[in-house]
Amino acid sequence: MLSRESETVEFKKTTAQLKEGVISLCAMLNKHGEGTVYFGVKDDGSIAGQDVGKKTTSDISHEIRTNLKPLPDISIDIHSINGKTIIAVQAKGTDTPYSAYGRYYTRVDDADTYMDSHQLLRFFESKDTTYSTWEEQSSGCGIDTVNEDLLIQYIRTANDAGRMHYIFNNTSEALNKLNLITNDGQLNNAGHFLFGNDGPVLLKEVMYSTDDRRDFADLKQYHGNILECIQEGMRYIESNIRYSARIDxxxxxxxxxxxxxxxxxxxxxxxxxxxxxxxxxxAITITRSRVTVYNPGGLLHGTEPRDFASGRVGSKIRNPLIAAVLFKNGMIDAFGTGFDRTFKACAENGVEYSYRNDEFGFTFTFARKSTETSRTIPDRSERLRNGTDRRIMELISKDQYITTTELAERLGVSRPTIARHIKSLTERGVLERVGSRKSGYWKAKY
Structure with a gap:
């Protein structure tokens, strides 16, 4: 009989509980930097025994390598106690925080508990090699410069994602909840760049007719905050890449x-x-055969995207406050795993890609497919036929939960007029309603 479970020891009766075992390893790593899971042992420490086949240990290793990020040092040992076999899986590592199946856990006594965003932020703050003091410095901007509609929409999305449990009361309280306000009530730099309504972030967008980049078909400089620039960047690429059609x-x-x-x-x-x-x-650059996204930050410490995707290293966060905010509303699913999802999505769809990381920044390039089998979705201006269409979509882009009554009031038209435009936008594939009329939201598709 083994001793009791603790913050560094977990018992599992069989490897049928392998997923739960991986979560326990994750929780123990985040709490103590090490931990051991025993398979073939009951909760009370008595030996149940575990069948061990040719692939048992390799299956355990594969499950851990696939779902525990970043990958810690792992040892898998088989022991015999009173004629019964057990498997001991030990993990050691200091590259916190660790995630299991895209979520973060910590250990409390003998239980695995979900790690909240404040605990995650403390992990990143403790890493002085990657923590940005710039984010906490005062921007000199008051809370009156905040895009309150965007902040309210953000909180709704974060609540829907299950990563916040907060009802908006006022701007100051909400910003304090997100650690985006200084002691004297000013926005810190992270708060200003995330929610400022004065366009603190510049996104350059350009489209060339050919690959030699001599003549551009479109050139734009978009000023907004981080959340607005992410939305604009997505919209720009989606509106200018090619689409093929299939019948489902x-x-x-x-x-x-x-x-x-x-x-x-x-x-x-x-x-x-x-x-x-x-x-x-x-900057986003679109040519005849490529779509390129440039980030002047670059990856830290000489790391490469493959290092993150494979789990060999954990996420190195340049802007932990900004990253924590993007995590809460679901834009970041798990720190350090975005490249893995990108590579898999490209492989599944036969899309080639390349990247460059140097002293100037980080550039990721998607290869476009042949024009012979695809077409370009019409430009936004062609798909929005009149000013009312455009104003409806602009309001929806700022608040995806806006109601038809609110749209009518903001535009000074009747509800039947709004209903006709909504119907037309939906039929043309520009707009989609997700969920019910009462609790759903609008999704722009251009």
Whole structure:
């Protein structure tokens, strides 16, 4: 009989509980930097025994390597106690925080508990090699410069994602909840760049007709905050890449030449890791055969995307406050795993990619597919036929939960007029309603 479970010891009756075992390893690593899970042992410490086949240990190793990020030092040993076999899996590592199956856990006595965003932030703050003191410095801007509508929408999304449990009362309280306000009531730099309504972030967008980049078809400089720039970057790429069509049952489905989830990961990564204090800007460049996203921040400490995707290293966060905010509303699913999802999405869709990380920044390039089998979605201006369409979409882009009554009031038109435009936008594939009429939200599709 073994001793009791503790903050560094966990018992599992069989490897049928392997997923729970990996979560326990994650929790123990985050709490103490090490831990051991025994398979073949009951909760009370009595030996149940575990069948061990040819692939048992390799299956355990594969499960850990696939789902525990970053990968700690692992040892798997087989022991015999009173004629019964048990498996001891020990993990050691200091590259916290560790995640299991995309979520973060810590250990409290003999239980694994979900780690909240404040605990995550403390992990990043303790890493002085990556922590940005710039984020905490006062921006000199008061809370009156905050885009309150965007802040309210953000909190709704974070609550829906299950990563916040907060009802908006006022701007100051909400910003304090997100650690985005200084002691004297000013926005810190992170808060200003995330929610400022004075366009603190510059996103350069350019599209060339050919690959030699001599003649541009579109050139734009977009000023907004981080959340607005992420939305604008996604919109710009989605509006200017090519789509092919397939029939799914009775529905015609548009298939983008580059998977949207891969674009999303790179765009969010670009703004999460940007070096804002230098005054540099992110850039999106679209040519005939390539889509390129540039981030002036670059990856820290000479790391490469493959290091993060493989789990060999943990996430190195340049802007932990900004990253924590993006994590809460679901833009970042798990720190350090975005490249893994990007690579998998590209592989599944046959999309080639490349990247460069140097002293100038980080550049990620998607290869576009042949024009012979795909087409370009019409430009935004072609798909929004009149001013009312455009104003409706602008309001929806700022608040995806806005009601038709609110739209009518903001635009000074009747509800039937709004209903007609909404119907037209939906039929043309520009707008989609997600969820019910009462609790759902709008999704722009251009």
């Amino acid at each position: 049952g009775l529905q015609r489905v548009e298939q983008p030449e580059i998977p949207i989830r891969a674009i999303r990961e790179i765009i969010v990564n670009s703004f999460a890791h940007c070096r804002y204090q230098k005054g540099d800007s992110n």
